[in-house]
Amino acid sequence: xxxxxxxxxxxxxxxxxxxxxxxxxxxxxxxxxxxxxxxxxxxxxxxxxxxxxxxxxxxxxxxxxxxxxxxxxxxxxxxxxxxxxxxxxxxxxxxxxxxxxxxxxxxxxxxxxxxxxxxxxxxxxxxxxxxxxxxxxxxxxxxxxxxxxxxxxxxxxxxxxxxxxxxxxxxxxxxxxxxxxxxxxxxxxxxxxxxxxxxxxxxxxxxxxxxxxxxxxxxxxxxxxxxxxxxxxxxxxxxxxxxxx
Ligand code: SAH
Numbered sequence: 434x435x436x437x438x439x440x441x442x443x444x445x446x447x448x449x450x451x452x453x454x455x456x457x458x459x460x461x462x463x464x465x466x467x468x469x470x471x472x473x474x475x476x477x478x479x480x481x482x483x484x485x486x487x488x489x490x491x492x493x494x495x496x497x498x499x500x501x502x503x504x505x506x507x508x509x510x511x512x513x514x515x516x517x518x519x520x521x522x523x524x525x526x527x528x529x530x531x532x533x534x535x536x537x538x539x540x541x542x543x544x545x546x547x548x549x550x551x552x553x554x555x556x557x558x559x560x561x562x563x564x565x566x567x568x569x570x571x572x573x574x575x576x577x578x579x580x581x582x583x584x585x586x587x588x589x590x591x592x593x594x595x596x597x598x599x600x601x602x603x604x605x606x607x608x609x610x611x612x613x614x615x616x617x618x619x620x621x622x623x624x625x626x627x628x629x630x631x632x633x634x635x636x637x638x639x640x641x642x643x644x645x646x647x648x649x650x651x652x653x654x655x656x657x658x659x660x661x662x663x664x665x666x667x668x669x670x671x672x673x674x675x676x677x678x
C-alpha cells in the first residue's frame with residue numbers, strides 16, 4: 434500500500450462548511466492526526482485510527498504523520514479553518530525539510546478560514562485590501578506584532594486577528610487595542626466574531642473606543658475595518674475604493 438499525507442482544513446466548525454474534497458480525503462484515510470478538538474470533529478468508523486494530540490506539538494505531529502505514511506498509512510492531518518493559515522501545513526513542510534530521503538505523496542486541501550467565515554456573517558468588512566495577523570507571541574516576539582500592527586494600520590489595511598487572547602497571554606490583547614487606538618482613532622469599527630458557524634456563535638460590532646479585551650478569547654477572530662469601513666443597516670462593509678492614505 435502506498436502511504437500519503439494530506440493536510441486538510443475542516444473549516445470554521447459547521448459540517449456544511451467542510452469541502453467535498455476534504456470529506457473524500459477523510460473517507461479514504463486510515464489515520465487522522467491533529468489537535469484534540471479538531472480530531473474530535475471526525476466521526477469514528479471501523480478501520481480509522483484517531484491520533485489526537487495536545488497544542489504546541491505541531492512538529493512532533495508532523496513527523497508522526499510522515500512516519501505513518503512511510504509505513505504505508507493514509508494519513509489526514511486536520512486543522513480548523515484552512516491548514517495554511519496559522520496551522521499545520523507549514524509545520525508539515527518544516528518537518529519535511531528536516532528529513533533526508535524519500536518523501537511520501539503530500540496534498541494540502543484548503544478550507545474556509547475563520548476570517549472569511551466571520552466576514553461573511555458581518556457583511557463585507559474585508560471587501561478591500563486587508564491582512565491577517567496572528568497575535569500569539571509563542572513563535573514571534575511582541576515587538577514584531579506591534580510593528581506589523583502599526584505599519585498595517587498606517588497603510589490603511591483592514592485586519593483580521595487570529596489567536597487574540599489566551600489565559601497564558603492575558604495582557605497582550607489590551608496592548609493591541611491600545612496600539613490600534615493610537616493608530617486608527619476611537620471611531621474605527623471592530624468585529625468580535627466568536628465560534629463562527631457553531632452553536633456558540635456570537636458576532637458583535639463595536640467602535641475601538643468601546644472595545645475591551647474581554648470581548649475576545651481563543652475562539653474569537655477579531656476583524657478591524659479600514660478608515661472607510663462603515664455600517665449599512667445591521668451590516669458592516671468596506672467600500673471597494675480607497676483614496677489617499
Ligand atoms: N487554521 C485556522 C486558524 C487556526 S489559529 C483557520 O484558518 O481558521 C486559531 C484561531 O483561529 C482562534 O484563536 C481564532 O482566532 C480563529 N478561529 C478558528 N475557528 C474560529 C471560529 N469558528 N470562529 C472564530 N474564530 C475562529
